Amino acid sequence: MAITERSNGQQARGQPDQAARPPEGGPAADGPGPGPERPPGPRSLGEMLADPTIRRWLQRGVVALLVLAVVWVAAGLELGVAAAVLVVVGDVVRRSRTASSVEAWQKASAVERKTERQLKALEKNGYRVLHARAVPRDDEGVSDGRIDHLVIGPSGVYAIDSEAWDKRLPVRTLSHRKLFHGPFNKKERLDETHWEAQLASKIISDRVGFEVPVQGSVAIYGPSIPWKVMRVRDVDVYAGNRARGYLRRRPRVLTVTDVERIFQAAEESLPPKYPDSD
Missing domain, CATH: 3.40.1350 (Trna Endonuclease; Chain: A, domain 1)
Structure with a gap:
């Protein structure tokens, strides 16, 4: 079902909740001076797995390992490595062509x-x-x-x-x-x-x-x-x-x-x- 905006300025159904306002005494009250900075911390495993780029490479890696194992047993290590590399390269090329062909x-x-x-x-x-x-x-x-x-x-x-x-x-x-x-x-x-x-x-x-x-x-x-x-x-x-x-x-x-x-x-x-x- 499509979500339509209302011309009277009210928020449309399904639109994001209002952005969180700063607490009382926050930026609006304190003025435009810089706020406290938090030191950057290391990325958690969950944050890394949420990265679409990392997820894509993990998926490629899993498929490549499976191909390597199967071909290794059937035809040897060298052919297994070659097949795994071809799988990764082929997926990268396929995704690139898919995107550029329609966009x-x-x-x-x-x-x-x-x-x-x-x-x-x-x-x-x-x-x-x-x-x-x-x-x-x-x-x-x-x-x-x-x-x-x-x-x-x-x-x-x-x-x-x-x-x-x-x-x-x-x-x-x-x-x-x-x-x-x-x-x-x-x-x-x-x-x-x-x-x-x-x-x-x-x-x-x-x-x-x-x-x-x-x-x-x-x-x-x-x-x-x-x-x-x-x-x-x-x-x-x-x-x-x-x-x-x-x-x-x-x-x-x-x-x-x-x-x-x-x-x-x-x-x-x-x-x-x-x-x-x-």
Whole structure:
């Protein structure tokens, strides 16, 4: 069932709960000064397993070990190792081709600019935006993830990914748990968006000293989207040209001081993925 936004400014059914407000005496009362920082700790096993990239490589490793064992018994160690390597390489190539065959990757920068133009129009309403921000995945700041647009405003904090998909393939959902683009299940794409939003939330929260929820979302350009906003696997999904409306119709939950403090924390703790990205 599609989730539609209400034009009267009330929160739509199924939309995220209001972002957690700082406790009394928190940032709104204390002013925009920096909050206490928490020293980064080692990643737990659960956090590592929640990383979609790590999960993919673990799955490849398990399959490769099984292939190695079977071929080793049947034809020897050398052929077993070769078969295991081919399995890993073949899966990497397959995933790459699957994504590029249905997603107009060469238009990615163009759709990001479209979303950027929409978000720029919200600046007069008190929104701050950071573009192409890396999400550090360890204490050394190493990251292969990226949030296309991190939006901080009166209605909360949002991690928006702009996606260019093949307009010839329909987009559909199943029970708010599955998203399909034609025959392709977009589970991994949604899980990565959600995971990066949760990680950004943790990083920013540690920096400011209070909880800052970050809602992940995907703005899709190309195919027709038969709903206004749909939550699938905890990620909001909508047509790319609705990005501004998606943010504008939500209730105010942050003060001007909150917005500025969170923006400064995000700017300091989430480095630009590319030089001059903002």
